[in-house]
Amino acid sequence: KKQMQIAIDGPAAAGKSTVAKIIAEKLSYIYIDTGAMYRALTYKALQAQADLEDADELLQLLRESIIDLKPGEAGQLVLINGKDVTDEIRTSEVTNSVSFVAKHAPVREEMVKRQQLFAEKGGVVMDGRDIGTHVLPNADVKIFLKASVEERAKRRHLENISKGFSSDIEKLKEEIILRDKRDSEREAAPLKKAEDAIELDTTSLSIADVVDQIISIAKERE
Ligand code: C5P
Known part of the structure; x- marks a missing residue:
């Protein structure tokens, strides 16, 4: 069986990581959350009070940082130089700063190199924003997931509430748009x-429907 590369891109909160994780599990592939890598660097930069407009400073911080993504008991763990930052990278402070860190070309180049190494052997589901366009231009399957902003804000809101976090759906909507x-x-x-890439609008689809559609596309190309 072919060890494929499956790329899943799309806007914020479109359900990429949820479906990517399930697909990886079903195919016994590894799952690489590239957003978590940009989040980890952002967390580190905020801790260091770095200037988020300074590409050189951010690149230096990245070079000092080994970012590991590894399976844990309650899902994927994200580690920087061995420190578990899985929860820390999901705060609204990191979420609302990450786009500033991710816009710098030198930072992206270094991230893309690392991501390509992770995907080298295939058998990988990778999600992000530029996987199909830059990281894995020859991926076997490219999916672009989208959903209405109302639906994406609603899903994120319900997720927050289920975790016991306070949540304001209008604010979430504004943050997603921005x-x-x-x-x-x-x-x-x-x-x-x-x-x-194949575009899938998930606004009125269930997680299982999206997973099934992507798996059947993948099976055709195996
Ligand atoms: O996927 P997630 O929402 O965790 O991504 C966080 C942020 O990381 C995105 O809003 C984007 O700024 C950046 N990102 C990126 N390229 C990727 C993945 C994420 O620029 N491949």
């Missing part, structure tokens, strides 16, 4: 559907 705008309008590898 993050997508920053990610789409940057010069370096902006959020964009690859020409050969």
